Amino acid sequence: MSTGHRDVVVAGLADLRERERVVVEVDGLELGVYLHAGEVRAWHNVCPHQGGPVCQGKIMPRTIQPLRDDRKSAGPAFHPADRNIVCPWHGFEFDILTGRHPAHSGVGLRPIPVRVEGDEVIVTI
Ligand code: FES
Numbered sequence: 001m002s003t004g005h006r007d008v009v010v011a012g013l014a015d016l017r018e019r020e021r022v023v024v025e026v027d028g029l030e031l032g033v034y035l036h037a038g039e040v041r042a043w044h045n046v047c048p049h050q051g052g053p054v055c056q057g058k059i060m061p062r063t064i065q066p067l068r069d070d071r072k073s074a075g076p077a078f079h080p081a082d083r084n085i086v087c088p089w090h091g092f093e094f095d096i097l098t099g100r101h102p103a104h105s106g107v108g109l110r111p112i113p114v115r116v117e118g119d120e121v122i123v124t125i
Helices: 013-019
Strands: 007-012 021-026 029-036 039-044 059-064 077-086 093-095 114-117 120-124
Touching: 007 013, 007 021, 007 029, 013 021, 013 029, 013 120, 029 077, 029 120, 039 114, 059 093
Parallel strands: none
Antiparallel strands: 007 120, 021 029, 029 039, 059 077, 077 093, 114 120
């Protein structure tokens, strides 16, 4: 019996390496496909805040606040590896790899199953 799901090639891995993110439409469904730290993720292009096109937002390093040895703030800095997607409508941020909002663990992007086979990036919708 068919589950109604199907696989769709949405990008080449080489293209994703170069651009880090592509936003595509499949059967009227918009999604963002990301490559970060060797991992591929696909998210619905709908922000959980008010429905903005979150995947068209900038990719930014996560902001951190390191402490000095005396445990006082050393001022704001960027995390060396973590990257967030910044929604273009109101600036909510979401971790590229987990889809989670950094301060509200219950708020996040909706995932789409994605995998790489050879040079093809394939989503299941
Ligand atoms: S719709 Fe994305 S931050 Fe408001």
